[in-house]
Amino acid sequence: MSEEKTLVVPPMLVAELDELTSHYPDKRAALIPMLHRFQEELGGWISPEIMEWCAEYLDMEPVEVYGVASFYPMFHMRPRGEHVVSVCHNVSCDLRGAREILARVCEVTGCRPGGTSQDGRFTVLGVECQGACTAAPMLDLDGVYHENLELDDVDRILGGVE
């Protein structure tokens, strides 16, 4: 017999979502900010239970929520590490050494691109342009950009992570 998972949403978050959706003529328009808040508050990723809860709350089908959540790379569809390292691999960064930067990030963290280290500390992602092309190559560590990278910078940046 399988155990059914139920999502317990903290009452403060529900109150915040009630307030958030009240600002939209169609509450479904609040889906993206809702997903951000869930990801911030409940484990750093968008679980199937979160998508089902959002769908019911917004009178949507779960597949519609999935379609939005899976479209945007800022939403994590699987559990992630404690720290997320996103290395841009688009054209400007690629021409200025992004492949070597990504390889060094993987070496230092023990992750494959798209994977999470065995100790759960890091998730490493290859991502599209982050709008910092003039300072290529770049990486984003937990929302903070590091630009004009040299290989040694990767060791320094990741070595400073608590």
Ligand code: FES
């Ligand atoms: S190509 Fe890397 S930030 Fe634009």
